[in-house]
Amino acid sequence: MKYVKKLNALLLMMVLLISQLIYAPAFAAEINPLLTNEIESIDFSSLSGGRVNIRVMLKEPLDSPPPGFSLNSPARIALDFPKTANGLNKSTLVAEQGALKSVSLAQAKDRTRMVLNLAKNVGYNTTINGKEVLISLQGSEAASNNTVAETRFAEGRSSAAGHAISNVDFARGKNGEGRIIVELSDASSGINIKNKGKTIVIDFIDTDVPADLQRRLNVINFNTPVLYVDTIKRGKNGQIIIEPKGDWEQSAYQADKKFIVDVRPIVQDPNKLIQGSKVGFAGEKLSLNFQNIEVRSVLQVIADFTGKNIVASDSVTGNITLRLKDVPWDQALDIIMKNKGLDKRVSGNVISIAPADELAAKEKAALEATLAIEDLEPLRTEVFTLRYQKAEEFKKILNGGVDSGGGGGGGQGNVNRILSKRGSVNHDPRTNTLFIQDTAKKLEEIQEVINKVDVAVKQVMIESRLVIADDRFAKSLGARFGVTQTGTPGSGVATVSGSLGNRFTQASATTLTQGTRNGSIQTATDPNTGSILTSSDGLPDLMSNLPVSNAFGSFALSLFKLSANTLLNLELSALESDKRGKVVSSPRVTTANQQKASIASGTKIPYLQASSSGATNISF
Known part of the structure; x- marks a missing residue:
């Protein structure tokens, strides 16, 4: 009987614990004053073409569509519902409709994140209809349409003053990319991008284009992949048509009232299977869609995506409207920091973000502290x-x-x-x-x-010649030069000669016949050795014969290329007719590199010197 009572008490405790877990989100919504809204229901419906609609019913309507971002691997879409609690009493909903596998919910202190787990990457649109938020997932038909690929950054919101394009400008990036900068009257314009043929078409939904901006920008002289930028008004929409050249790739993003499109040239690399430009960002790609959201919240999203620790200074404030599609996360972070005047410092797995002047002041203070420590x-x-x-x-x-x-x-x-x-x-x-x-x-x-300076340096040896010569001597220079080319019999034997009577006259499969000298014929049979062909008097075949008469000395230089069986003979002779010079010595000196060294020459003159004993000695 005692065991039965203990068992009943244990079961009662388990029921109370489970009840507490089930109703914990509802209790949390009541206790946490930041969560003023609540998700009441989530429904799924399949449409033709593999499309899926997700209806989220809220307790109170939202002011703007929930911001979100998408992941490529694994395929997921994350949406943040601000100041909203999870009132479904469950964290996972199984869908298995189209590309949607399931929906996960995670409640934080100031928001609830809805994660759509997908079977493949698809696009999505978010609209608000009163208390209902409709999330539309694109199907297989939109994904397979390669002719016109459209990117919708976000749905446009109505404005009392209306949407308009304020300016269209063009600039050349530091890496040679063409940058189209569109300034908008407000940050809530709907924007669609599509590739149509070889052009990029950007539609600004319900956006006016002033007459002075409806023009063509000729940007050929900027030396970028972009040739022309046309701004026109098409119906109720504004439209910009970008005409590039060659191989290119694009990326687009919006920061507040500026919408920017970068067209980069593709660098062809034969060692890469997939060609692409060499950019300075290598992070995993993500898509962001935020309307007037706090900068700190965007940084939190990037931290969740990357798994890195991001520490934001208390001075990081303000809101930002950001629309990015398939950009590396480090580029997204760089865009946010540039637009808000922020900078970062990386230490291991921690990224510290603060205003640039604040980081500079901290580093200056740290340096001054280091100098003070050195004094002590x-x-x-x-x-x-x-x-x-x-x-x-x-x-x-x-x-x-x-x-x-x-x-x-x-x-x-x-x-x-x-x-x-x-x-x-x-x-x-x-x-x-x-x-x-x-x-x-x-x-x-x-x-x-x-360790770097105390090393052995290179040494240089200087060699010289000391010569004694009369400055009244006359010089005479002569040269004898000839070229002969031979080959295997039957392979087109040829020769080049001068006009000394030993010139080429006839060739056959086995013999090479040359001209006559002194009335005789010289025949070269099977010349495979590349030797000099001589005439009947045994002299070499020369194109130039200008020797010096009565030469005292001469030297010869031979250059040859065995693979071509080409032999070049060059003989030079020189004469000093009056008096020849005399080489006194050939001194050498070794010195360190870039160190001055000298060689001196002099003459010793003997003279007689008397000693204390009366004898004489020869001195110099």
């Missing part, structure tokens, strides 16, 4: 023995090129010195050793400098 840090003394560099020269390097004498502090005013303002250096020329006193951090830096 204790000094240490280290001994460095140099192997190749002279200690005296390296001491000047540490002092910024100034010789500080004893090394105590003579170079403290030099901003180029490596030592700190409290550091000092002395050297011992006998052992080529440096004695440095400075902070521990500076000593580590000096050690790194020594």
Whole structure:
């Protein structure tokens, strides 16, 4: 009986616990004053072409469509319902209709996030009809239409003053991309983009175009993939037609009242299977659609998407309207920071974001604190023995090129010195050793400098000739030159010769017949060795024969290319007719690179010198 009572009590506790879990969201909505709205129901309906409609019924109507973003892998669409609680008492709804597999709900302190789990990536539209939010997923027909691919950033909202295009401008990006900048009268215009043929067509829904902006921009001279930009009025809509050239790819985004389209050239790389431009962003792509949302909320969305820790300063405030389609997340973050004057610092897996001037002020303060610590840090003394560099020269390097004498502090005013303002250096020329006193951090830096500077340098050998010659001598120069080309018999044998009687006259499959010299015929049979063909008197085949008469000396130079069986013979001779020069010596000297060296020559003159004993000695 006791066991039955305990069992009943245990069952009662379990029922109460389950009831508490079931009704916890409702209780949370009542307790949390930030959650003033509530999701009451979610219905699904399938349409033709694989389309799916999702109807979300709320307790109170929303002011604007819920902001959201999409993921490519896995295929998901996330929508944030601000100030809304989950009143369904469940966190997952199974759909299995079209591309929609299920719907997940997660409630946070100030919003509820609805995640649509998809079987594949599809586009979506969001509209508001009173308390009902309609989410329309595109079907297979829209996904398979490759002729006209349309991107809808967001539904337009009605404005009392109406939507209008304020200006259309063009600029060239730093990477050679063409940038079309469209300024709008407000940030709530509906925008559709589609590729039609070889052009990009942008429709601004219910947007007026002033007469002075209905024109064509000729941007050929900007040297970008864009040739022309046409702005026209088509019915109630404004339309911009971009005509590119060559291979290109596009990306578009909207930040507040500016809508920007980048057309980038595709860099052809034969090593890549899929061609694309080399951009500086490599993050996973996502799509964002926010209407007048807080910047901090957008940063939270990016943090959830990337899994990184993003720390935003208290100075990060304001709202932003952002529309992005399939852009890397790091580019999306860069767009947000540029539009709001923010900057970031990355430390491991943490991204700190704050206004640019605030980060600069913090870094300046940190640097000043570091300098103050250096003034109080204790000094240490280290001994460095140099192997190749002279200690005296390296001491000047540490002092910024100034010789500080004893090394105590003579170079403290030099901003180029490596030592700190409290550091000092002395050297011992006998052992080529440096004695440095400075902070521990500076000593580590000096050690790194020594490791890079104290190395063996290249050496240069200078060779010279000392010659004695009479300045009244006359010079005579002559040359003999000839070229002969031969080959395997039957393969088109040919030769080039001068007019000395040994010129080419006839060729056959096995023989090469040349001209006559001194009345005889010289025949070259099977010339495969590439040797010089000679005439009957044994002289080489020459094109030029201008030798020096009575030459005292000569030298010859032969250049040949074995693969072509081509032999080039060059013979030069020179004569000093009056008096020949005399080589006295051939001195050589080896010096370090960029170090001055000299070779001196002189004459010793002997003379007689008397000694103390009365004898004479020969001296020079």
